[in-house]
Amino acid sequence: MRVVFLALLWAAGLSVAGADPENLLRDPGFEQVSGGVFARWSTPTYWQGKLSVANEAHGGRRAALLSTTERAGKWLGRVYNPATLAITQGARYRLSIWAKGKGDCVVGCIEYSRKEGKSTYQYVPLDPPVPLSDAWQPITFYYTPRDPLATTVAFYAEVRGEGSQVLLDDAFIGLEPLPGYALTVRPEHTMVPVGATLRFRIEASGPAGRQPAAVSIRRMEGEAPVIEEVALDAAGKGEYLLRIPEGTEPGVVSLSFVLKDAGLAVPHWADVVDGEAYRCFADAAAGVRLEKPAHLLFVGDSLTAFYRGYNYVDKVRGWLQQRFGEDVTVTNAGVGGDYTTRVLARLEKDVLAKKPTHVFVFLGHNDSKLKSTTGYQDAVVPPAVFEQEYREIVQRVRATGARVTVISATSSVYEITKASAEAAAKAGRVHNLFGKPEVMEQFNAIARKVAEENGCGYLDVYEPTRTHPKKASLFTQDGVHINNEGNRLVALEILKYLGKP
Structure with a gap:
């Protein structure tokens, strides 16, 4: 049973900027190959580009060789990891990949959301593209969700230019908020009966002279996001009350506690029961x-x-x-x-x-x-x-x-x-x-x-x-x-x- 989900950078209701981020991608080093085809990376036939396995690698044994193909006068090659990853609104992520070759390189993500009952998506690329050379270099993009309804993303990379090709290796996507910040939310996962009120204790800190003054709380009501703000005292402490009205359907309520300027987020799920x-x-x-x-x-x-x-x-x-x-x-x-x-x-x-x-x-x-x-x-x-x-x-x-x-x-x-x-x-x-x-x-x-x-x-x-x-x-x-x-x-x-x- 292989299930892909976001292993968020949080534990015990705590998120700390500067901790070593976890790479959320499966097979980031392009090592898993079966029958000469990558197991977890793909260039679909409706995209441009030619993808093949290369033995020259930045790390490990293999890399991906991505070449451009022409369509309607445009030369492009694109590859992605189709396993979608859950994201937290307000959080800051680092997307990167090591690359060398000819042409311009872009990394980005495909944001997926639901609007009016329908699935939608949009591409969010690094801009401007990075010129390639014969030496390995990291191509890095810092990303915060653009669409307020986006819930998942997929990582992709592109090479652009006529006759261009790129070697790609050691891809990465993970939470990487600005350093020096910490956010704690208590209690952790909570079970709550219909009609009750949940009380969350919040504590935040920042670098010298940059103590956070407020925390944003984001939750969904149907397909619409509800965003509230809690002021913090001089010690960085605050409290948030979530009321579960009578008549609420039992199920999981998802919340995100966010220090917006730091890109630091703590997710929380409350299980509403009868x-x-x-x-x-x-x-x-x-x-x-x-x-x-x-x-x-x-x-x-x-x-x-x-x-x-x-x-x-x-x-x-x-x-x-x-x-x-x-x-x-x-x-x-x-x-x-x-x-x-x-x-x-x-x-x-x-x-x-x-x-x-x-x-x-x-x-x-x-x-x-x-x-x-x-x-x-x-x-x-x-x-x-x-x-x-x-x-x-x-x-x-x-x-x-x-x-x-x-x-x-x-x-x-x-x-x-x-x-x-x-x-x-x-x-x-x-x-x-x-x-x-x-x-x-x-x-x-x-x-x-x-x-x-x-x-x-x-x-x-x-x-x-x-x-x-x-x-x-x-x-x-x-x-x-x-x-x-x-x-x-x-x-x-x-x-x-x-x-x-």
């Missing part, structure tokens, strides 16, 4: 038993990584911090596409080095998916390997003294995943079949066995998702990933589990 759901969570959180201080870490695949900011990990974090304050911290170590082999490869850096007191391992969907190349007979990770690697994961974590809980894989909507596989087969594409019930149950049984034999806890979320009276309402359209409702279910099961002796 009174009964709120009471269920409040009761479960009140029953949690944890020795303090505690550091809970969740490692898994895209069911842990997706919807970061308001997924099940964030909901658990919000309730635990409401109950225990800073005595309990929570880390999300999910990575899309992960299975046991990949978790083992990053276990030291992403799990053990964080020194958690409690580790929850939530795997299974990618391990158990069936390969079309074997007629859906073989899983990506053979069951024997799954058991061996899962055992090594929990044993290495337990050796640190941390408590380990194995979480079963969820169920899936097999009617959807089967139909998707059949469509891929009809189109002649190599693919995988997710969520076949008997295979999922086989892998969950192995995970339970490993947990029991190694003194770990075990939390079953397969049965609650399989038997849910409105099962399809828990999943996205692919039938595999859990949506906000599904994330609520998993979060509630975890809170209940933490209340058991």
Whole structure:
């Protein structure tokens, strides 16, 4: 399960200018090639240009060679990374790529938005273009969203001029606000009942002599942005109240807290629920038993990584911090596409080095998916390997003294995943079949066995998702990933589990 989303430069409601920005692009170095074609970069046939793989690179082993072609008297070549990235209004991003060659080079992004129920887009390029030479040089563009309704972008690069071509390598897009600023918003992800008021505590700072005086708060009402401003006192502190009127439809409310002059933004998601759901969570959180201080870490695949900011990990974090304050911290170590082999490869850096007191391992969907190349007979990770690697994961974590809980894989909507596989087969594409019930149950049984034999806890979320009276309402359209409702279910099961002796 590979899902692309923006890994925003924020943690614990904090954004700091000057921190090392994260590159949000997949395969920024043009290294992933299959059959002589880039896996994540493309020049569609309706664009101009010729794209090929080059062995002369700025970094790594490969680069992209982009040449211009002529159309209506205009010479142009364009390449892009089609995986769109979510953006935060008011934030400042750096887009860059290393280039050498002949002609003029441009980097930019395609902004995507929705207006009057329709998807729209516009190109936002670096202006003026940069002349190329025989030496590698970085082409850099600082970007703040132009369209107030833009929600996602895609990175692109161009070469211009008759007979021109460019070598491209080491592309980058990431948050890069002006240095010296910091913005903190508390609480983090919050669950709130309809009819209540959310109170946010804001604290901002800037370079000497440039203390921020106000923070802008942006949220959407339908397709229209609502922008409010909160004045800060001399210490850079302020408060924002968000009222959830009676009659509000339950769901996620997205907000951005922005220091406009710094290009610094902190996103926040509030989960609006009905009174009964709120009471269920409040009761479960009140029953949690944890020795303090505690550091809970969740490692898994895209069911842990997706919807970061308001997924099940964030909901658990919000309730635990409401109950225990800073005595309990929570880390999300999910990575899309992960299975046991990949978790083992990053276990030291992403799990053990964080020194958690409690580790929850939530795997299974990618391990158990069936390969079309074997007629859906073989899983990506053979069951024997799954058991061996899962055992090594929990044993290495337990050796640190941390408590380990194995979480079963969820169920899936097999009617959807089967139909998707059949469509891929009809189109002649190599693919995988997710969520076949008997295979999922086989892998969950192995995970339970490993947990029991190694003194770990075990939390079953397969049965609650399989038997849910409105099962399809828990999943996205692919039938595999859990949506906000599904994330609520998993979060509630975890809170209940933490209340058991």
